[in-house]
Amino acid sequence: xxxxxxxxxxxxxxxxxxxxxxxxxxxxxxxxxxxxxxxxxxxxxxxxxxxxxxxxxxxxxxxxxxxxxxxxxxxxxxxxxxxxxxxxxxxxxxxxxxxxxxxxxxxxxxxxxxxxxxxxxxxxxxxxxxxxxxxxxxxxxxxxxxxxxxxxxxxxxxxxxxxxxxxxxxxxxxxxxxxxxxxxxxxxxxxxxxxxxxxxxxxxxxxxxxxxxxxxxxxxxxxxxxxxxxxxxxxxxxxxxxxxxxxxxxxxxxxxxxxxxxxxxxxxxxxxxxxxxxxxxxxxxxxxxxxxxxxxxxxxxxxxxxxxxxxxxxxxxxxxxxxxxxxxxxxxxxxxxxxxxxxxxxxxxxxxxxxxxxxxxxxxxxxxxxxxxxxxxxxxxxxxxxxxxxxxxxxxxxxxxxxxxxxxxxxxxxxxxxxxxxxxxxxxxxxxxxxxxxxxxxxxxxxxx
Ligand SMILES: Cc1cc2nc3c(=O)[nH]c(=O)nc-3n(C[C@H](O)[C@H](O)[C@H](O)COP(=O)(O)OP(=O)(O)OC[C@H]3O[C@@H](n4cnc5c(N)ncnc54)[C@H](O)[C@@H]3O)c2cc1C
Numbered sequence: 385x386x387x388x389x390x391x392x393x394x395x396x397x398x399x400x401x402x403x404x405x406x407x408x409x410x411x412x413x414x415x416x417x418x419x420x421x422x423x424x425x426x427x428x429x430x431x432x433x434x435x436x437x438x439x440x441x442x443x444x445x446x447x448x449x450x451x452x453x454x455x456x457x458x459x460x461x462x463x464x465x466x467x468x469x470x471x472x473x474x475x476x477x478x479x480x481x482x483x484x485x486x487x488x489x490x491x492x493x494x495x496x497x498x499x500x501x502x503x504x505x506x507x508x509x510x511x512x513x514x515x516x517x518x519x520x521x522x523x524x525x526x527x528x529x530x531x532x533x534x535x536x537x538x539x540x541x542x543x544x545x546x547x548x549x550x551x552x553x554x555x556x557x558x559x560x561x562x563x564x565x566x567x568x569x570x571x572x573x574x575x576x577x578x579x580x581x582x583x584x585x586x587x588x589x590x591x592x593x594x595x596x597x598x599x600x601x602x603x604x605x606x607x608x609x610x611x612x613x614x615x616x617x618x619x620x621x622x623x624x625x626x627x628x629x630x631x632x633x634x635x636x637x638x639x640x641x642x643x644x645x646x647x648x649x650x651x652x653x654x655x656x657x658x659x660x661x662x663x664x665x666x667x668x669x670x671x672x673x674x675x676x677x678x679x680x681x682x683x684x685x686x687x688x689x690x691x692x693x694x695x696x697x698x699x700x701x702x703x704x705x706x707x708x709x710x711x712x713x714x715x716x717x718x719x720x721x722x723x724x725x726x727x728x729x730x731x732x733x734x735x736x737x738x739x740x741x742x743x744x745x746x747x748x749x750x751x752x753x754x755x756x757x758x759x760x761x762x763x764x765x766x767x768x769x770x771x772x773x774x775x776x777x778x779x780x781x782x783x784x785x786x787x788x789x790x791x792x793x794x795x796x797x798x799x800x801x802x803x804x805x806x807x808x809x810x811x812x813x814x815x816x817x818x819x820x821x822x823x824x825x826x827x828x829x830x831x832x833x
Pocket of ligand 1: 719720
């Protein structure tokens with residue numbers, strides 16, 4: 385599976401976090417021929433909260449090269465068209481056929497259960513034979529000067545004094561939006577780490593196929609190959625079938641009002657079904673019927689957080705990756721895709737160098753190759769969220785543009801289906817660019833200091 389053995393193939397790579405970013409990094413490094421890769425994940429089991437994820441062509445391309453797209457495809461659904469509907473009355477505002485998707489971007493637009501993507505990455509790591517995933521192990525300290533991590537069994541984290549320091553050659557911190565590594569890096573530059581509250585929250589829920597067998601108007605949503613975005617004043621619902629059409633995934637964005645009641649440390653909470661129904665009480669009967677099917681106790685609510693662009697992603701031989709350095713709103717579905725792009729590029733950067741003293745420089749080139757792109761996605765997601773979450777008084781002009789948009793792809797007020805935005809997001813081949821720009825960046829003045 386490995387492409388070539390890189391000069392530093394036996395470098396000890398320590399990865400903090402076994403989320404999509406951490407697992408993708410382990411797999412990308414294995415594919416480039418690295419043989420000493422350890423992932424530390426604080427959770428004792430690799431589970432993903434049940435929900436769907438969009439596998440856009442830029443992500444599918446990388447999964448294919450990593451040799452795991454086939455694993456994902458066993459459970460994924462191909463999306464053939466996208467519906468934008470008015471939340472309150474179900475009026476079709478815009479319909480886009482994805483007939484151009486494979487032709488223009490090389491891959492279909494897939495949607496999948498998050499566990500399907502996770503499974504594909506884990507299968508790839510296991511098959512490589514060189515990735516050691518240590519579950520139930522928390523990283524409790526990082527020595528940025530010397531590329532060491534301090535670990536402790538998560539179960540004993542609060543009580544144990546028996547911690548162990550592990551020496552690495554390079555550390556990739558894929559420790560998510562709450563990244564302790566980021567806080568430490570910023571503190572060393574005298575900057576306080578502050579995650580931004582977007583005042584938006586998100587319900588993530590699933591409806592099972594058995595629940596709609598006697599409801600043809602809902603069954604057709606589950607059996608079809610379409611996404612549905614219902615937009616209403618200040619709130620939206622995005623939904624699509626996953627897991628070979630056995631589940632219908634529903635994810636919302638709405639003003640955050642419930643977290644006042646949640647523990648102050650929590651960014652996720654078990655949502656109240658009653659409250660969710662109230663939030664969408666003016667939405668159309670089709671949405672109401674879907675939401676009513678969700679069993680009590682299966683409503684999860686997320687507080688949506690972002691972070692201002694960081695001055696740097698790199699400190700010594702440690703680099704941040706994924707949500708740790710560019711957490712994003714979900715409105716253009718690029719969070720995991722960008723984490724996997726990071727993974728592919730950091731693996732290339734490390735594979736290019738011949739001595740350990742160049743690890744820091746390689747990580748800085750990784751940052752140069754990735755930061756602008758990832759931060760562009762964060763900005764686009766934010767802008768799209770604002771456009772989709774307008775108040776009732778503001779929507780008339782936008783809805784006019786929706787109605788005028790082409791069915792075959794073209795300008796569309798929703799950047800998620802806008803062809804120009806898709807060109808930028810989906811055509812981007814981060815690996816090709818990394819190889820093409822490597823020599824220029826290696827020689828660049830900016831890195832010579
Ligand atoms: C509602 C919603 C919908 C979304 N939809 C999409 C979508 O359709 N498409 C898409 O591409 N993206 C989507 N995203 C974004 C995507 O889920 C994230 O961007 C992505 O999962 C980030 O991966 P990550 O590995 O960087 O972080 P995480 O998934 O947060 O993983 C971090 C991991 O690090 C572990 N960890 C943290 N600290 C430590 C420590 N000290 N020691 C050991 N382990 C540690 C954590 O336990 C966790 O497993 C969505 C996000 C939300 C909220």
